[in-house]
Amino acid sequence: MRMRKIGNTDMEASVVALGTWAIGGGPWWGESDDQQSIAAIHAALDAGVNLIDTAPVYGWGRSEKVVGKAIKGRRDKVILATKCGLWWHDERGPLFFELEGYAVKRYLRPDTIKKEVEDSLQRLGTDYIDLYQTHWQSPEPENDPIAETMECLLQLKRQGKIRAIGASNVDVSQMKQYQAIGTLDAIQPRYSMLDRAIEKEMIRHCIEHQISTLVYSPLEQGLLTGTIGMDRTFSRGEYRNNIPWFQPLNRRKVLDMLAGWQTLTEKYHCSLAQLVIAWTIAQPGITFALCGARKPEHSRHNAVGGTLIIEADDLRKMRGDVEALGAPL
Numbered sequence: 001m002r003m004r005k006i007g008n009t010d011m012e013a014s015v016v017a018l019g020t021w022a023i024g025g026g027p028w029w030g031e032s033d034d035q036q037s038i039a040a041i042h043a044a045l046d047a048g049v050n051l052i053d054t055a056p057v058y059g060w061g062r063s064e065k066v067v068g069k070a071i072k073g074r075r076d077k078v079i080l081a082t083k084c085g086l087w088w089h090d091e092r093g094p095l096f097f098e099l100e101g102y103a104v105k106r107y108l109r110p111d112t113i114k115k116e117v118e119d120s121l122q123r124l125g126t127d128y129i130d131l132y133q134t135h136w137q138s139p140e141p142e143n144d145p146i147a148e149t150m151e152c153l154l155q156l157k158r159q160g161k162i163r164a165i166g167a168s169n170v171d172v173s174q175m176k177q178y179q180a181i182g183t184l185d186a187i188q189p190r191y192s193m194l195d196r197a198i199e200k201e202m203i204r205h206c207i208e209h210q211i212s213t214l215v216y217s218p219l220e221q222g223l224l225t226g227t228i229g230m231d232r233t234f235s236r237g238e239y240r241n242n243i244p245w246f247q248p249l250n251r252r253k254v255l256d257m258l259a260g261w262q263t264l265t266e267k268y269h270c271s272l273a274q275l276v277i278a279w280t281i282a283q284p285g286i287t288f289a290l291c292g293a294r295k296p297e298h299s300r301h302n303a304v305g306g307t308l309i310i311e312a313d314d315l316r317k318m319r320g321d322v323e324a325l326g327a328p329l
C-alpha cells in the first residue's frame with residue numbers, strides 16, 4: 001500500500017481509504033449487516049488501509065458506532081476521519097433534507113460543533129479524531145461564518161480532540177475563508193473518472209497550498225467496478241437511483257467503455273475496480289481515493305488498487321475514453 005501525508009501534518013495515510021457511509025445502512029443503501037461491516041473494516045486494516053472515513057449522519061450514528069467497535073484494540077493503527085455540520089437534533093440551521101422522520105440541517109456554528117465532537121468521540125470509543133471535517137457548508141442566505149467555524153475547529157485542535165482540519169463539499173472561495181483563519185489540511189470533494197468537476201479549479205488550489213484531497217465516490221457507487229450489470233435494479237429511495245450514470249442509456253455506455261479495458265486488466269493482472277482506483281490516485285492533486293465498502297471481499301479487493309502503478313500511456317488512454325463518453329444524458 002502506498003502512503004501519503006495528510007496536508008502538512010505528520011500523518012501518513014493509505015492512498016486507498018475506507019468509506020463507511022453504506023455501513024450506516026438505511027434507505028440510501030438498503031440494509032447493512034454490522035458483523036459483516038466489522039469484518040469489512042478488519043479486512044481493510046489487514047490489507048494496509050489505515051484511513052477510515054465516517055460521519056454522524058451515516059445511519060444516525062450507526063456507522064461511527066460500528067467503526068468504533070471494529071477498531072477497538074487497534075486505535076493507534078488507524079487514521080480516523082469523521083465530520084460535523086449535519087444536524088438533526090433540534091431546529092437549528094436551514095433544512096437540507098428529510099429522511100426516516102429526521103429533518104437534517106446544515107449548521108456549522110460552535111454551539112453544535114462542540115456537542116457533535118463529544119458525541120462522535122463517544123460513539124467511536126476514542127479520545128481524539130485524526131481528521132475532523134465539516135460535512136456540507138452552510139447555504140446562502142443563512143451562511144454560518146466560516147471564520148467562526150474555523151476558530152472553533154482550531155480550539156478543538158488545541159484541546160487535542162482533533163489533529164487535523166478538513167472541509168467537505170467546498171468551493172475555492174470557501175477554502176480561502178478557512179485558510180484565512182488557520183491551516184486547512186484536507187478537503188473531501190466528489191470525484192470519479194466520470195465526475196471530474198474539481199479538475200477545473202480546485203485541484204490547482206490544493207496543489208499550490210498543500211491541501212490533501214480525499215475524494216469520495218471514486219467507484220461511482222460500484223458502477224465503475226463493472227459488476228453492476230444492465231439488469232441490476234435498486235429499491236425506491238436508494239441513492240444510486242439519483243445518479244445519472246446509473247440510468248440505462250448512460251449505464252450501457254459506461255459498461256461498454258469498461259469492457260474495452262480488458263487488455264489493461266490483463267496487462268496489470270487486476271480487476272476493473274483496481275484499475276479505476278489506481279487511475280484515480282494517479283491523477284495530479286488526488287491524494288486519497290475514498291472507496292466505500294461494507295463487505296470484506298470488497299475492502300480487500302479495493303486495497304490492491306493502492307499498490308498498482310499504471311503507465312502514463314495507459315492513464316492517457318483511459319482519460320481519452322472517459323472524455324469521449326461526455327456528460328451523462
Ligand SMILES: NC(=O)c1ccc[n+]([C@@H]2O[C@H](COP(=O)([O-])OP(=O)(O)OC[C@H]3O[C@@H](n4cnc5c(N)ncnc54)[C@H](OP(=O)(O)O)[C@@H]3O)[C@@H](O)[C@H]2O)c1
Pocket residue numbers: 018019020021022053054135168169188215216217218219220221222223225227273290291292293294295297298299301302
Ligand atoms: N463528504 C460527503 O459528502 C460524502 C458523500 C458521499 C460519500 N462520502 C464518503 O466516501 C465514501 C465512498 O463513497 P461511496 O460509498 O458513495 O461510493 P463508492 O466508493 O464509489 O462505492 C461504494 C459502493 O460500491 C460497491 N463496491 C465497492 N467496492 C466494490 C468492489 N470491489 N466490487 C463491487 N462493488 C464494490 C459497494 O456497494 P454495495 O455495498 O451495495 O455492494 C460499495 O458500498 C463513503 O462511504 C463516505 O465515507 C462522503
